[in-house]
Amino acid sequence: MPRLDACLECGAEFERAPNREFCSVKCRKDWNNRRMKRGAELYDLYMAHRFDRANAQALGVFQAVNRMASNFRAEDAAERAGRRSWRATRAVLEERPYLRAVTTRMRMGRMAQ
Numbered sequence: 001m002p003r004l005d006a007c008l009e010c011g012a013e014f015e016r017a018p019n020r021e022f023c024s025v026k027c028r029k030d031w032n033n034r035r036m037k038r039g040a041e042l043y044d045l046y047m048a049h050r051f052d053r054a055n056a057q058a059l060g061v062f063q064a065v066n067r068m069a070s071n072f073r074a075e076d077a078a079e080r081a082g083r084r085s086w087r088a089t090r091a092v093l094e095e096r097p098y099l100r101a102v103t104t105r106m107r108m109g110r111m112a113q
């Protein structure tokens with residue numbers, strides 16, 4: 001009896017295989033397209049939060065970003081039985097080790113203050 005997993009997109013069962021989370025190419029594309037669309041909606045607000053902080057704070061940008069994430073999650077619950085709509089955090093970070101690198105500033109062989 002093959003071991004089964006549930007497709008992250010449609011919930012259908014499929015035979016478990018390493019690094020496989022979808023029952024079909026269509027489901028993988030649909031899942032990734034939703035991530036791209038949601039990411040594009042978040043991008044401008046997050047960049048303003050990070051690099052135009054005073055304006056973003058005045059406009060309540062971080063609250064809007066959190067509201068957007070909550071709305072995405074509510075859509076997942078209503079339309080996709082709550083299946084996860086984001087990639088595994090560990091996998092995302094492992095693909096980008098530079099994001100966790102610690103930078104140090106050395107000056108004349110000593111740590112800069």
Ligand SMILES: [Zn+2]
Pocket residue numbers: 007008009010011012022023024027
């Ligand atoms: Zn599927």
